Amino acid sequence: MSELPSPENFGYMHAMNRALHAEMAADEDVFLLGEDVGVGASGVTSGLLPRFGAERVLDTPLSEQAFTSFGTGAAMLGKKPVIEFQISSLIYLVFEQIVNQAHKFSLMTGGQVRIPVTYLVSGSGSRFGWAGQHSDNPYSLLAHAGIKTVVPGLPSDAYGLLRSAIQDPDPVAVFAPSSLLGATDPAYGGEEEIVPLGEANVVREGADLTIVAVGQHVGTAIEVAESLGDRVDIEIVDPRTVYPFDWDCLRKSVNKTGRLVVIDDSNRMCGLGAEIVATAAEEFDLVAPPRRVCRPDGTVIPYALALDKALVPGAEQLTDAVEATLKSVSK
Amino acid sequence: MKLIREFEERCLAMAIDGEIDGGIHPYIGQEAVAAGVCSNLTDQDFLTSTHRGHGHVLAKGADPRRLLAELLGTLEGFNKGRGGSMHAADMKLGILGANGIVGAGGAIASGAAWAAKARGNSQVVVSFFGDGAMSQGVLLEAFNLAAIWSLPVLFVCENNMYATSLKLESGLAGNAARRAEGFGMVARTVDGMDVEAVASATKDLIEHCRAGRGPAFLECSTYRFFGHHSVLELLGVEFRDRDEVAEWRERDPIPLLGAKLGDDVVASIEEAIKKEIDDAVEFAKNAATPEPKDALMYLYAGATAVRPGVIL
Ligand SMILES: Cc1ncc(C[n+]2csc(CCOP(=O)(O)OP(=O)(O)O)c2C)c(N)n1
Numbered sequence: 001m002s003e004l005p006s007p008e009n010f011g012y013m014h015a016m017n018r019a020l021h022a023e024m025a026a027d028e029d030v031f032l033l034g035e036d037v038g039v040g041a042s043g044v045t046s047g048l049l050p051r052f053g054a055e056r057v058l059d060t061p062l063s064e065q066a067f068t069s070f071g072t073g074a075a076m077l078g079k080k081p082v083i084e085f086q087i088s089s090l091i092y093l094v095f096e097q098i099v100n101q102a103h104k105f106s107l108m109t110g111g112q113v114r115i116p117v118t119y120l121v122s123g124s125g126s127r128f129g130w131a132g133q134h135s136d137n138p139y140s141l142l143a144h145a146g147i148k149t150v151v152p153g154l155p156s157d158a159y160g161l162l163r164s165a166i167q168d169p170d171p172v173a174v175f176a177p178s179s180l181l182g183a184t185d186p187a188y189g190g191e192e193e194i195v196p197l198g199e200a201n202v203v204r205e206g207a208d209l210t211i212v213a214v215g216q217h218v219g220t221a222i223e224v225a226e227s228l229g230d231r232v233d234i235e236i237v238d239p240r241t242v243y244p245f246d247w248d249c250l251r252k253s254v255n256k257t258g259r260l261v262v263i264d265d266s267n268r269m270c271g272l273g274a275e276i277v278a279t280a281a282e283e284f285d286l287v288a289p290p291r292r293v294c295r296p297d298g299t300v301i302p303y304a305l306a307l308d309k310a311l312v313p314g315a316e317q318l319t320d321a322v323e324a325t326l327k328s329v330s331k
Numbered sequence: 332m333k334l335i336r337e338f339e340e341r342c343l344a345m346a347i348d349g350e351i352d353g354g355i356h357p358y359i360g361q362e363a364v365a366a367g368v369c370s371n372l373t374d375q376d377f378l379t380s381t382h383r384g385h386g387h388v389l390a391k392g393a394d395p396r397r398l399l400a401e402l403l404g405t406l407e408g409f410n411k412g413r414g415g416s417m418h419a420a421d422m423k424l425g426i427l428g429a430n431g432i433v434g435a436g437g438a439i440a441s442g443a444a445w446a447a448k449a450r451g452n453s454q455v456v457v458s459f460f461g462d463g464a465m466s467q468g469v470l471l472e473a474f475n476l477a478a479i480w481s482l483p484v485l486f487v488c489e490n491n492m493y494a495t496s497l498k499l500e501s502g503l504a505g506n507a508a509r510r511a512e513g514f515g516m517v518a519r520t521v522d523g524m525d526v527e528a529v530a531s532a533t534k535d536l537i538e539h540c541r542a543g544r545g546p547a548f549l550e551c552s553t554y555r556f557f558g559h560h561s562v563l564e565l566l567g568v569e570f571r572d573r574d575e576v577a578e579w580r581e582r583d584p585i586p587l588l589g590a591k592l593g594d595d596v597v598a599s600i601e602e603a604i605k606k607e608i609d610d611a612v613e614f615a616k617n618a619a620t621p622e623p624k625d626a627l628m629y630l631y632a633g634a635t636a637v638r639p640g641v642i643l
Contacts, residue, residue: 066472073442110411169632
């Protein structure tokens with residue numbers, strides 16, 4: 001795939017690809033680096049090398065730590081690097097380079113530099129059968145550290161948020177859920193708009209209960225809301241940016257519905273779901289205790305498919321949580 | 332060299348007295364490396380530094396008043412009191428930051444060198460690190476990137492024979508310069524107590540970098556006269572043989588050069604520098620402290636709302 005991606009293709013991966021083409025065309029300082037980005041091994045970086053050349057599309061050796069801080073150094077001199085990580089767990093290798101270096105330079109230098117790097121994790125989460133080291137979804141870790149972090153759930157957001165991430169003057173991590181890479185959205189008719197960071201989207205309006213759904217679970221939530229449609233009127237909020245989180249949007253929704261369920265593919269302990277539920281308990285007008293659907297504490301995804309699927313949240317667990325929330329009443 | 336020495340002696344005293352918060356890693360003894368290397372750089376060139384960075388920063392031309400103001404955590408410091416000793420940076424002078432993580436600067440330097448090279452002029456980046464950093468994977472990865480992409484970086488290893496208390500031979504398999512050669516880099520080892528030797532070796536290697544012939548490696552054999560940092564000094568923790576320290580002190584780079592310059596020149600330099608450091612102390616002590624409510628200022632561009640914690 002080396003030709004320009006066609007706007008008739010409404011897929012998530014193609015949307016990200018188009019966003020990269022658009023940003024690289026719009027700003028000469030944007031450049032791409034990572035492993036096998038030239039051939040577009042992930043699909044997301046297809047066609048960039050032939051179009052922009054080897055000066056702006058750098059195939060790196062397998063040196064995650066060095067190329068991550070290489071991005072920081074280039075950013076200090078005015079470049080806008082986009083770094084693609086082939087596997088979500090590679091983020092663990094470069095925690096020091098992202099969290100301890102890129103993120104901290106702005107404050108530590110008293111505002112002398114900004115580090116506008118984008119970390120593109122183009123296949124995050126379980127890939128069903130890729131086992132322990134290829135199935136994590138570590139966006140909560142980066143949010144915890146204060147890295148601007150987005151997890152687009154729809155192709156249009158994948159396009160619009162990636163463009164915003166690249167334009168942002170700070171480090172931004174973009175997690176593309178693996179199960180969405182092949183997803184298409186016919187309703188997204190090629191309208192390509194930039195989506196600002198930090199703004200949630202009310203995907204579905206409802207009166208009785210709010211589901212916060214992250215990434216691929218926007219789809220899960222829509223499915224559950226439709227299936228329970230005759231019994232409960234569900235509102236779905238897709239935060240899109242998990243840090244900074246759009247608390248105003250969620251507050252409005254929960255204060256209207258009074259009930260909250262979060263579905264998120266993080267581990268439970270200190271995960272994004274924990275933060276949302278805690279904030280709701282502290283600040284929102286709830287008529288029932290909030291719940292979360294997430295991976296168990298410290299999950300390591302096993303190889304056997306049945307075990308993998310059992311640990312990753314899905315429609316069934318979300319339905320149970322919604323029903324439990326409808327039954328319970330705050331004391 | 333004398334400026335670094337005087338600055339560091341004052342700082343060490345101020346750190347031990349508690350006037351400087353946290354600890355400092357004194358550079359005393361290693362001045363010839365910073366001075367010799369940086370004498371070949373212009374304001375257009377860049378450097379990355381280490382936890383023991385005051386010498387590099389001063390040799391690159393940073394104002395000692397603002398460096399000391401930074402060490403006192405004040406608004407007049409380069410980093411407005413947000414960086415301190417281990418993060419001193421002056422972007423206007425191409426000082427891309429001292430760094431509290433051993434070995435972290437080399438990869439940043441490589442990225443900066445790539446961006447500088449893309450501008451098409453002959454700027455170079457110098458990356459300083461100690462012998463301990465030679466065991467950090469990221470640094471070795473950075474050597475590889477710089478070499479395959481032929482980047483204008485001079486990697487300067489200040490081999491002071493210790494990484495905190497770990498002796499060189501217990502921490503480094505083989506030899507630093509030979510390792511660098513393994514990446515296809517030109518590598519030299521010089522006497523790091525002889526500023527002229529450092530300056531002349533650097534000159535050749537920087538020319539190599541400026542000419543677009545790829546990265547180079549300079550190992551400087553040197554020694555720090557004091558302990559690893561001021562806190563260990565305060566605690567009186569010693570791990571080196573006293574005779575060894577005394578032997579190296581005999582090779583103090585400052586009197587070595589002073590003997591060549593003559594007494595009159597030395598006396599006038601000493602006087603000027605004492606005054607400069609007195610001024611710096613005065614300046615820094617009078618500088619204003621940042622407000623606690625602004626503790627997280629500068630973290631994000633624009634107004635990303637940080638939610639309440641302890642002080643906000
Ligand atoms: C990656 C990392 N590990 C450990 C430390 C703690 N530490 C700070 S300085 C130091 C020794 C560094 O030795 P060397 O690189 O030889 O430099 P020197 O202190 O001798 O100048 C250590 C272990 C650190 N800051 N970073």
